[in-house]
Each structure stands twice: as C-alpha cells, then as structure tokens.
Amino acid sequence: MSAAVYAYLGLGSNLEDPRQQLSRAIEALAELPQSRLINVSSYYRSKPVGPQNQPDFINAAACLETQLEALTLLDHLQAIEQQHGRERLQHWGPRTLDLDILLYGDAHIDTERLQVPHPFLTQRSFVLLPLADIAPGIQLPDGQNLQALAEQCNRADITPLDPPTGTGIGDSLK
Numbered sequence: 554m555s556a557a558v559y560a561y562l563g564l565g566s567n568l569e570d571p572r573q574q575l576s577r578a579i580e581a582l583a584e585l586p587q588s589r590l591i592n593v594s595s596y597y598r599s600k601p602v603g604p605q606n607q608p609d610f611i612n613a614a615a616c617l618e619t620q621l622e623a624l625t626l627l628d629h630l631q632a633i634e635q636q637h638g639r640e641r642l643q644h645w646g647p648r649t650l651d652l653d654i655l656l657y658g659d660a661h662i663d664t665e666r667l668q669v670p671h672p673f674l675t676q677r678s679f680v681l682l683p684l685a686d687i688a689p690g691i692q693l694p695d696g697q698n699l700q701a702l703a704e705q706c707n708r709a710d711i712t713p714l715d716p717p718t719g720t721g722i723g724d725s726l727k
Contacts, residue, residue, distance in 0.1 A: 555620045555621070555622060556620070557618050557619060557620050558618070558619060558620075558657060558658035558660075559591070559616055559617070559618055559619075559656075559658060560616070560617045560618075560619050560623075560626060560654060560656065560657045560658070561614060561615070561616055561617075561654075561655045561656040561657075561684060561687075561688060562582070562614065562615045562616075562617065562630070562652060562653065562654060562655060563612065563613075563614055563651070563652070563653040563655050563671065563680050563683070563684075564578055564579070564612065564613045564614065564615060564650075564651070564652055565610050565611070565612045565613075565648070565650075565651040565653075565679070566578075566610065566611055566637075566648065566649060566650050566651065567601065567607060567608045567609060567610040567611065567647050567648065568608070568647050568648060568649045569638070569649050571608075571610065571611035572596065572611055572714075574611075574637055574649055574650050575596065575611055575613055575650075577637065578633055578637065578650055578652060579593055579613075579615065581633045581636070582615055582617060582633070585617065585619065585621070585626075585629055586621070586629075587619060587620040587621050588617050588618065588619035588620070588621060588626075589617065589618045589619075590615065590616075590617055591615075591616040591617060591618050591687075592615065592616045592687040592688075593613060593614070593615045593616075593687070594613045594614040594615070594682075594683035594684070594686035594687045595613070595683065595686055595713055595714060595715065596611050596612070596613050596683075596713075596714040596715065597611070597612045597613065597679055597682055597683055597711050597712065597713055597714060598610070598611055598612075598711065598712045598714055599612055599678070599679035599710055599711045599712075600710040600711075601647075602677065607647040608647065610679065611714070612679040612680070612683055613683050614655070614680070614683035614684040614686065614687055614688075615687070616687050616688060623654065623657045623660065623662055623667060623669065624664075624666065624667060626654060626657070627654060627666065627667050630652040630653075630654070631652075633650070633652060634649075634650050634651065634652055637649045637650035638650075653671055654667065654669055654671065655669075655670065655671045655674050655680060655684060656669060656670050656671075656674075656691075656693070656694070657669045659694045660694070661694055670693055670694055670695075674693070675693070675697065675702055677706075678706040678707055678708060678710070678711045679711055681699070681702055681703045681706045682703055682706065682708070682711060682713070684699060684703070685699055685700055685702075685703035689703070
C-alpha cells in the first residue's frame with residue numbers, strides 16, 4: 554500500500570447545471586477508495602479558455618489525502634467524468650465535468666496520460682484562486698509560492714461565488 558499524499562484537483566463545468574455537476578463530483582470524490590476529501594474551495598465563475606461561444610465555467614479546487622497512485626487516481630477521476638456525461642468533442646470546448654490533477658504531493662509526472670504539476674496551473678486564475686483558497690501556504694514543486702502567484706493573477710474574468718455545502722469533507726480515509 555502506498556503512503557498517503559495530498560492531491561490537489563481542479564474541477565470545472567459549464568453544461569447541464571454546472572454548480573450541481575460540481576456538487577455531485579465533490580460527493581463522488583468523498584467516496585473514492587483509499588482517499589479522504591480534506592477541503593473544497595469556493596466556486597468561481599470564469600470565462601472559457603479557447604472557444605468563446607460557450608457558457609461561462611464554474612470552477613473549484615479540492616484537496617484529497619489519498620493512497621491511490623497518480624494514474625489510478627486519474628482513472629477514478631475520468632470514471633467520475635464519464636458518469637457525468639463527459640464527452641471529449643472539442644479541445645477546450647464545453648463540458649459537463651472536467652477533473653484535473655493539479656498537484657500530487659511534490660511529484661513531477663510527465664507521461665502521455667498525465668502531467669503533474671498541471672501544465673497550465675500557474676497561468677490560469679480559475680485554477681490559482683480556488684487552489685489558493687484551500688492551500689495558500691504551499692509551494693509548488695518548482696519552488697514558486699502559490700499565494701504569490703494567486704495575488705498576481707488577472708481577476709478580470711473571474712467572479713467568486715458561494716462555497717459548496719454538504720461535501721462530506723473530513724470523512725475518514727477509506
């Protein structure tokens with residue numbers, strides 16, 4: 554059995570009631586095997602990256618303590634996306650649910666299926682701001698301070714929303 558690590562996840566949706574999609578995804582994250590949901594950020598509304606002829610996104614970040622290996626965690630996240638009707642039709646296009654591994658402990662992972670830290674983590678306010686909500690003091694594996702990055706990001710196209718409720722945060726490691 555692997556030692557537990559903190560995995561930080563990005564959540565996003567812009568189809569079929571995005572707030573509800575994120576809330577249901579958070580419930581699913583709380584049920585992952587060998588994992589415990591530690592924290593979930595507030596929700597944020599943001600303009601889409603890529604094609605602009607789609608609805609705004611609702612984004613959040615979550616922290617899991619997990620004993621799952623990174624690729625096994627990715628398999629579980631993609632299964633949750635599929636349960637939510639995720640279709641990969643257009644790069645950066647609309648989606649019912651997008652779950653990304655942003656950080657996995659202090660690991661550097663560069664495979665065809667998974668890149669950690671997430672390659673766009675430091676470039677997107679809809680990732681940085683929610684992540685800073687739940688982990689302001691962490692340093693990225695390259696030594697950058699998350700809070701400093703969040704303070705410098707462009708906030709023109711992002712709006713904080715109410716935090717989620719009923720998330721199952723703090724359930725014991727399964």
